[in-house]
Amino acid sequence: MAPNIQRELTSVCAHLTTKKIIAEIVRVKQPFSLLVDESRDVAVKEQMAIVFRYVDKIGCVIERFIGVVHVKNTSVKSLKIAIDHFFVKHGLSLTSLRGQGYDGVSNMRVLDNIQEGLNNRFDEVNMRLFQCMSSLDPSNSFVAFNKDRLLEFAKFYPADFPQHDIWLLDDQLENYYEDVSTNANFTHLEGIADLAKKMVEFKKDVAYNKVFLLIKLALVLPVATATVERVFSAMNLVKNSLRNRMGDDWMNNCLVVYIEKGSFCYK
Structure with missing residues (x-):
């Protein structure tokens, strides 16, 4: 029941869950994209949710949540740096992911459009x-x-x-x-x-x-962000007005285990 033990257990569970999802993506060596968006939590902190989108071996489209990262501002540069730091934390980098099917140029277009309106987002090329x-x-x-x-x-x-x-x-x-x-x-x-x-x-x-x-x-073209929006809905449940001092790591760990419970519950 001790809070520090709860946090440690949740941290381990979240780490193993995220590691399992990333390993699955890397193993299949198939094209995938990142769905990325940002929103403020109840403490008015900017949080960026990261979701993988790929096609599995039977042809089904899969979207998997791997984490939420606090960002100090929502500039494109800051978001890209935050994503890279996130993957380095898990022993990867955007460069290595490009070698596993991640097209940094085309998929980063989503990041470049996060702050733009609908008319600007779907430009002539898109x-x-x-x-x-x-x-x-x-x-x-x-x-x-x-x-x-x-x-x-x-x-x-x-x-x-x-x-x-x-x-x-x-x-x-x-x-x-x-x-x-x-x-x-x-x-x-x-x-x-x-x-x-x-x-x-x-x-x-x-x-x-x-x-x-x-x-x-x-x-895998990220044309919709329904999964990311569901992440933010869950974030508002986990970090509400009564728990508005919850730390970023603690919130991320709770969200990963809660949202990816299917991946978490494995032997």
């Missing part, structure tokens, strides 16, 4: 990115399919699609469209997330590996 991505939509027998736009989409990710892979993708897209648009197993799909799961289920992720990589890159 809107074009979304337009190209929409060509993957499988609805209505893949009526939105457009090979040229998908090739343009791939060129937003030069680290994943060097010129040789663009040529391979070009060839695969032709066969992919002829295959899935006439395949009964791919009818009545409601979105790209459904498409990814069907691709894995029927081994199309292997046959059209470059197309599947494009689908995964589309799925």
Whole structure:
């Protein structure tokens, strides 16, 4: 019952949970992105929540909360430094993560837009990115399919699609469209997330590996922050007006164990 023992136990549990999540991301070596946003807690301190978004081995989109970090100000530079320090604390860095599938240039665009309004956030480049991505939509027998736009989409990710892979993708897209648009197993799909799961289920992720990589890159695009908003809702429960002097580490540890209870409860 001693408070210091409770804090120590929670700290160990949070550390193991975060370590397990990061190890899982690094192990799968798949594209992923960071969902990052900031909000003030009840003590009027700026807190930044960090969430991983990736596609697992069966084609499902997964979002995992790994921590909340206090930041002194919300400038882009401060947020980037805080993220780097967070990963160094867990034995990683943004540089090493880029080697494991993290595209620092494209994914950091989210950080650059945190303080901007809706009109500025979706600038011309981002809107074009979304337009190209929409060509993957499988609805209505893949009526939105457009090979040229998908090739343009791939060129937003030069680290994943060097010129040789663009040529391979070009060839695969032709066969992919002829295959899935006439395949009964791919009818009545409601979105790209459904498409990814069907691709894995029927081994199309292997046959059209470059197309599947494009689908995964589309799925990890951080276009929504619902999970981050849920983190802030939980933060207001953990650190409320009666516990407004709760330290940052204590709050982070409680949040990790509470939000990622599924990862915490493992043998």
